[in-house]
Amino acid sequence: MRDTEARPIDVAVGILMKPNGDVLLGQRPDGKPYAGYWEFPGGKVEPDESIFHALQREFKEELGIEVVSAEPWCGVEHVYPHAHVRLHFYISREWKGEPQSLEGQAFAWQGSVGVEPLLPATIPLIEWLDRLRYTDRT
Numbered sequence: 001m002r003d004t005e006a007r008p009i010d011v012a013v014g015i016l017m018k019p020n021g022d023v024l025l026g027q028r029p030d031g032k033p034y035a036g037y038w039e040f041p042g043g044k045v046e047p048d049e050s051i052f053h054a055l056q057r058e059f060k061e062e063l064g065i066e067v068v069s070a071e072p073w074c075g076v077e078h079v080y081p082h083a084h085v086r087l088h089f090y091i092s093r094e095w096k097g098e099p100q101s102l103e104g105q106a107f108a109w110q111g112s113v114g115v116e117p118l119l120p121a122t123i124p125l126i127e128w129l130d131r132l133r134y135t136d137r138t
Helices: 051-063 123-135
Strands: 009-018 023-027 042-044 065-080 086-097 109-112
Touching: 009 023, 009 051, 009 065, 042 051, 051 065, 051 086, 065 123
Parallel strands: 009 086
Antiparallel strands: 009 042, 023 109, 065 086
């Protein structure tokens, strides 16, 4: 059985959102599949770990911040050539600390998303997210 036919890998993905609607995107580092592509930060959920705990752990390891709270937003399955993933997206508007590049990755706060290339599973979410970001504000 190829990896892409196996049971999907659960991945916790966080969207840090500032009050003005800006969101944080990170660039995948060299040595990983899709190196150089931009995505929302996150990582694999470990066995017996909740999605939210995985999100907190990944953000601490990758960006040095503490996610205080996050709301489940949506779930997306995507089959890449190297893996079948089930992405659990959470939106966080509350965290402690300023993001740092602890794994050598580039990151950027984005209003209207201008970085590219975007990771394929991220592309359809940008339009949904824009509706959420720009219709929720009063």
